[in-house]
Amino acid sequence: MAAYVSSLSLLKLLRNLPGGVSQGLIWGIMALGIYVTFRLLDVADLTVDGSFATGGAVTVMLILAGWPAWAALLAAVAVGMLAGLCTGLLHTRFGIPAILSGILTQFALYSINLRIMGMAANKAVSVDKYQLVLSSRNVPMAILTAALISVALVTVFYWYFGTEQGSALRATGNNPAMSRALGINIDHMKVLGLSLSNGVVALSGGLMSQYQGFADINMGRGAIVIGLAAVIIGEVIGGALLKKYINFWFTLLFTVIGGILYYVVIVIVLWLRLNSNDLKLFTAIVVALFLAVPYLRERRISSFAKFKRKGAKSDA
Amino acid sequence: MLDLREISKTFNPGTINEKVALHKLSLHMDPGDFVTVIGGNGAGKSTMLNAIAGVWPVDEGRILLDGHDVTALPEYKRAWLIGRVFQDPMMGTAPNMQLEENLALAKRRGQKRGLRWQITKEEREEYRERLHALGLGLEGRLTAKVGLLSGGQRQAVTLLMASLRQPKLLLLDEHTAALDPATAAKVLELSDRIVEENRLTTLMITHNMKDAIRHGNRLIMMNEGEIILDVRGEEKQHLTKQELVEKFNALSQQPLESDAVLLS
Numbered sequence: 002m003a004a005y006v007s008s009l010s011l012l013k014l015l016r017n018l019p020g021g022v023s024q025g026l027i028w029g030i031m032a033l034g035i036y037v038t039f040r041l042l043d044v045a046d047l048t049v050d051g052s053f054a055t056g057g058a059v060t061v062m063l064i065l066a067g068w069p070a071w072a073a074l075l076a077a078v079a080v081g082m083l084a085g086l087c088t089g090l091l092h093t094r095f096g097i098p099a100i101l102s103g104i105l106t107q108f109a110l111y112s113i114n115l116r117i118m119g120m121a122a123n124k125a126v127s128v129d130k131y132q133l134v135l136s137s138r139n140v141p142m143a144i145l146t147a148a149l150i151s152v153a154l155v156t157v158f159y160w161y162f163g164t165e166q167g168s169a170l171r172a173t174g175n176n177p178a179m180s181r182a183l184g185i186n187i188d189h190m191k192v193l194g195l196s197l198s199n200g201v202v203a204l205s206g207g208l209m210s211q212y213q214g215f216a217d218i219n220m221g222r223g224a225i226v227i228g229l230a231a232v233i234i235g236e237v238i239g240g241a242l243l244k245k246y247i248n249f250w251f252t253l254l255f256t257v258i259g260g261i262l263y264y265v266v267i268v269i270v271l272w273l274r275l276n277s278n279d280l281k282l283f284t285a286i287v288v289a290l291f292l293a294v295p296y297l298r299e300r301r302i303s304s305f306a307k308f309k310r311k312g313a314k315s316d317a
Numbered sequence: 318m319l320d321l322r323e324i325s326k327t328f329n330p331g332t333i334n335e336k337v338a339l340h341k342l343s344l345h346m347d348p349g350d351f352v353t354v355i356g357g358n359g360a361g362k363s364t365m366l367n368a369i370a371g372v373w374p375v376d377e378g379r380i381l382l383d384g385h386d387v388t389a390l391p392e393y394k395r396a397w398l399i400g401r402v403f404q405d406p407m408m409g410t411a412p413n414m415q416l417e418e419n420l421a422l423a424k425r426r427g428q429k430r431g432l433r434w435q436i437t438k439e440e441r442e443e444y445r446e447r448l449h450a451l452g453l454g455l456e457g458r459l460t461a462k463v464g465l466l467s468g469g470q471r472q473a474v475t476l477l478m479a480s481l482r483q484p485k486l487l488l489l490d491e492h493t494a495a496l497d498p499a500t501a502a503k504v505l506e507l508s509d510r511i512v513e514e515n516r517l518t519t520l521m522i523t524h525n526m527k528d529a530i531r532h533g534n535r536l537i538m539m540n541e542g543e544i545i546l547d548v549r550g551e552e553k554q555h556l557t558k559q560e561l562v563e564k565f566n567a568l569s570q571q572p573l574e575s576d577a578v579l580l581s
Contacts, residue, residue, distance in 0.1 A: 165421075165430035168414070172422050175411040182370070182409075183478075184396030184427035 014272045019140045021268035022261055026147035027208045028227050029260025032235070033154055034201030035228030036256050041162070042174040042194040047103035049228060051110030052084040052199040053221030056206025058117040061126045061216040070134045074207045081203020082196040084110060089192030099191075114218055123217040126210070133211040143212060150208070154201065155253040162249065170194050202228075223281060226288055227263065233291040235259025263287075318518045319346040319486055324368055324378030326542075338364040339375070340542040346486075351512055351519045351533035355526060355561070357569075361542040362522045366488050369520070371395050383485040397427020400479030400517075402472065402492040402508075409475030412464030416455065416474065419463050420444045423478030447477055451507065469500035473507055480511050487512065489521040493528075505532065526558045540569040 031053060038046040056077040063073035084106055091102035118124045128136040135143040161167045172180045173190040180187050202224070210216040239247055239255030247255075266287075271277060326339040338361050346352060354362050368375050369382075371392040380388045387395045403409050410419050421436040421444075441459065448456040451473050455466075463471060472492055479487055489508060493501035509532060512519050523529050529536055536553050538546035538561070545568040548556065 161432075163435055164432045165425060165435050166432060168418055168422060168435040169430045171414060172411050175413045176408070178403075178408050179411055180422075181392045182396055182399075182401050183422055183425075184393050185422075185430070186393050 009272065009274075014269065017268050017272060018265065019144065020137065021264045023135075023137070023140050023143040023147055023212065024209075025261035025264030026144060026151060026257065027205055027212060027260075028264060029231055029257030030147070030151055030154060030208065031202050031205035031224060032228045032231030032256045032260045033151075033158065033253060034198040034205065035225065036232050036253065037158075037194055037198040037201070039229065039232060040174075041171050042191060042198075044099040044174075044191070044195070045103075045225070046085075046088065046195060046198060047100060047225055048084055048088045048106045048110075048195070048199055049103075049202045050221045050224045051107035051114065052081045052202045053206035053209075053224040054114050054216070054218060055084060055110055055117070055221075056081050056203030057210030057216035057220050058114045058124070058218075059203070060207030061124045061210050062117055062119075064126050064131050064133070064211075065124065070132060070211060074134065074204060077203045077207035078200040081206075082200040084203070085196035085199030086192060088199070089195040092195075093188035093191055111218065118216065118218070122219075123215050125215040128211075128214060135208060135212055136214065137212050147208065151257045152254070155250060155257065158253050159250045223284070226281075226284055227260075230263050230284060230288045230291065231260035232256050233259065233288065234262050237291060237294065238262065318348045318350070318383055319344065319369070319520070320379075320381035321345075321365075321369070322379040322381070324375045324380060326364060326368060326373075326375050338542050339368060341378070342543060343378075344537070344544060346518055346520070348518055349516055350535055351517075352521070352535045352537060353529040353533040354520065354522045354537055354539060355524070355529045356539035357565075359541075360539040362539050363490055364542070365539070366490050366520065366522060369486070370399055370401060370488060394427075397482075398485045400426070400482075400484030400487045402475045402479055402487075402489050404491040404494050406468040406471040406475070406495055409478065410463045410466075410471050413462060415460045416448075416463055416466075417441060417444055417459040419474065420447075420478060420481060424481045426482045426484075428482075447481070451477065467500075469496050469504060472496065472504050476504070476508060476511055480515050480517065483515060483517075485518065487517045487519040489519065491522050491524060494524060508532075526561050530554075530556050530558070530561070538565060538568070540565075545569060 031049070035046070035049060038044045059077040059080045060070070060073045063076055064070055068076070087109075088099075088102045088106040091097045091105060092099045097105070115122070126133070128138050135146040137143065162171060169180065169185045170190045170193060172183070173185060173187045174194075177187050180190070206221060209220065235255035235258055236252070238259065239251060243251055267280065270280070270283060275283075321342055321344040323341040323343050324339055325337075325341055328334070328336045328338055342361070342365065344365075354365070356362050367373070369380060371387065371390060371394075375388065378388070379386060382395065382398050385398065387398070401409070411422070414422075417436055421440060424440060444459060445456045448459075453470055453473055455470065455474070463474065466474065476492075492508070493504050496504060505528060508521070511517070519533070521533065530553070534553065535547070535549035536556070537544050546564055
């Protein structure tokens, strides 16, 4: 035990933290997309596991084809929105439950992503040969760039969801029956929200592929879980820090911060030399715990079990 | 104002659960009419309101509203003509959104929703005044989440929302049934006031015979998807609960057994 503790170098942890922060920021951008579907539309959209990789694939292939990196990112957003559109139409036009529609699109995207990458499972894009938006080669710059993009996105979302259209979208997720009665085409709103969300997810995938220097067919695996983790950690931390002063802008910002915190924890876990193959198990447990917190807190206030305990006491 | 022409609706046709909910039902309402609707369970009262609102398409017949044939329009496309308050206080408002956001959503009922900011300053003033007029102290809670309000408050807000943009027709579907008697009376009084102030053409379902007699200028009784009694004006004002029950028993050829109706 003593040997294990003394083998942990604090310096090494500090060296690895910035990398964790930059990756967390990129995942945090994806979490913004997931926030739109999970919290605003009240849909768990599983398309994202596919559209994250799609964003990476499109970005890398276009950069390799000579496109400027920023234009490749915009194209990735457009293709991601198409993926969301597919899920939305499967759900609204064909009556397939939202969660299944997402799974179907995600499944199909695997083949499509392979085709985008010319039937290769991964494609490298070297920062030495191409001008990239950000790269793990220069972590401080990557953090700055990703942070700027995050704050810009948070601000755009804050504005959009405060407009007439954005508020109609939120109403659709909150009370569909009322929304219809007020003349809102809720099918349109769902399709719009899913497209928007997957556009942002693809953007994040495009950033990640540049950061790590390659796109991989499996890079989006588990993205939904990481996104949910970020959303939930952000809510809990934001709520605890700002209490009732939290507004929508901060809620969105804390979603990104949730992504950073998630990744910092991952870095610490790896630093403790836990087996990295256990990471997914670890993540699932963390997400399950955070998802359970609101329910358990509610139960502590009012529960049958409380009466059972009380009853046992008064009988005694 | 409203013209129902021989509308029919059968649920689950061809199955063991087949139910004729509306049978060649016709109803004409003049502008400013306030019609109360009574009838036993399964008489087709709510079905008629849902048919008008466009929750699903009817099987046959036409629905005309203010001269527009809306029969083929889905719910959201006829919403600009219709204000609604539901039986369930949870149904008429978005609980996680602020009070003023709910009102702003209703203010734009059936309008194009673009990229302008959802609430203007003048609107906020208007909402404050309209809420003040409700007399529930809600004018100070514009930014509170509607989910924090009580059932009665939420029904009052839904009423306000239904009338913020003048509807051609107001549909009240037993909108006080889920409230305690004192709150129900207050919400009913408020409904009367809003209908009168805006001179709204109104269709109100109620389980309460006394309310059906006291409110509105016309009363219809439904049974098995048809209108079996239609009284208005003088005649309606002099109706008694006793007479209504007798009429119901005579016309429907089946005793009125619903305790809710008898005891109310």
